[in-house]
Amino acid sequence: MQKNYHIAVAFSKAEPMKKSNRFRRNIPLVFFTFFITLSVALQVFASNPDKQPAEDKEVQAVEGHEVSAGSEKFEPGTFIMHHIGDAHEWHILSSGNFHLSVPLPVILLTENDGLISFCSSNFVGHGHGPKEYRGYILTENNHIIAADGSQVLDFSITKNVLAIFISMVFLCLIFLSVARAYTRRKDQAPRGLQNLMEVLILFIRDEVIRPAIGEKKYMKYLPFLMTVFFFIFLNNLLGLIPIIPGGANVTGNISVTLVLALFTFVITSFSGNRSYWQHIVNAPGVPWWLKIPIPLMPIIEILGMFTKPFVLMVRLFANISAGHIIALGFFSLIFIFGEMAAGIGFAVSPASIVFTVFMALLELLVAFIQAYVFTLLSAMYFGMAIEEHHKEAHTHEIEHH
């Protein structure tokens, strides 16, 4: 009966052995399968030790650099951008010329070859320079372009896409299990994972969605808002975990936040009632000279329609990216000082770590707050779109102002 409290069981020591059996059987299995798949897909990019220095020298000779072989200058900007950006492979670790990363499928819609797909490990090249395969070049900025300049649309399963898939799987596992717990243990006190989630679910429902939208229609918007909240929250948290399956900067990616904000925008626009549109086109209670001859108010209101989701997009993206940038900045300090002298690098490292831990704790808070804010604002926009305005209310408002 109590089969579905996988994670929760780990928290309660008093739980009898029998109940935790399935947890012990299942979770390691899930992770085991996951890592087996990973390791099968995993390829170790160890450059040929004989060849590499020679090539480096060649490159240096061509470029005329004075840098000695093997010691690339540390650039914090590139380092940070690389970590918070998207990638066509999931980098795990590098040591010298040893690179460990999970290659990911590249899917391209091309002008010349139509829809093509291959593994990202096929891109050959070295260092941070551009890599090439079958006439397609993976640039330093992680763009794929055609060597002949023809149009290429990149639909690859990138690091962020995979991270989205992983978080989807997590969300489904968690909430389907919670839903099962609700239906199986009907009218009983929640426990375990269900209990943990109920706190959040009730908080979002009773403190965010209901007050913002109103009793009558909140159930219509609840699935979207719940999903958005938990999607953002989980991805924020996963982003704080440095190693796979975390580490991808999903909610700090402008494309992801764009899609989320677009959902809010579309839902708001489609649920807007007559008075919502009237307020945009011809706001009541506003002096006529603000509308005619120059439709100043309508322009502002229409701009407002777009700035609201735009702000949602930027806020989430900027907050999460900023947190990552700061944490990575503290780490970069170690290497910046380490380049001056190894000793200084070591000396700086404790401070860096302390600051990073502090940032991580702050980011835990931010992870929740940003998910909450996104959900709250979306709910408020929906609430505004369906709000019933009455004439009396308006004259009343104006009297007050």
Added chain:
Amino acid sequence: MELVTPSIGLIFWMTLSFLILLFILGKFAWKPIMKSLKDREETIAQALNLAEEARAEIGDLKAENERLAKDAKDERDKLLREARDVRDRIIDAARLEAKQEGARLMEITRTDIRNEILAARTDLKNEIAALSVMIAEKLVKDELQDKKKSEALVNKLLDEVKWN
């Protein structure tokens, strides 16, 4: 700039994934969860209402019991009072009757005594009369033997009668 440039692939996959996620969670997670939460809230509210009702009922019951006890006590008091009244009334009546009976008996007795006295008096009168007649007879007999004496006596008796 790279950071703030959306990429078509990610947008596509994100939209697709999010729609699927929305569908799955909406249908299989939020719907049953929200239903269960609502059901549970209603159950709890109902249970609380029932408890409140039961408490009120108990209160009513208590009041009712008190009322019944009071009624019973009143009833008992009333009955006792009535019984006492009845007793007093019976005693009074009995007393009165006894008195009347006594008086009646006394009256009868008195009448009897009067009658007896009257009868006795009559008897005595008759006796005395008879005796007197007898004495008179004897005297007369004696007197009549002596003529003179008899006449004197008759005269004397006649005189005496005049006196009476």
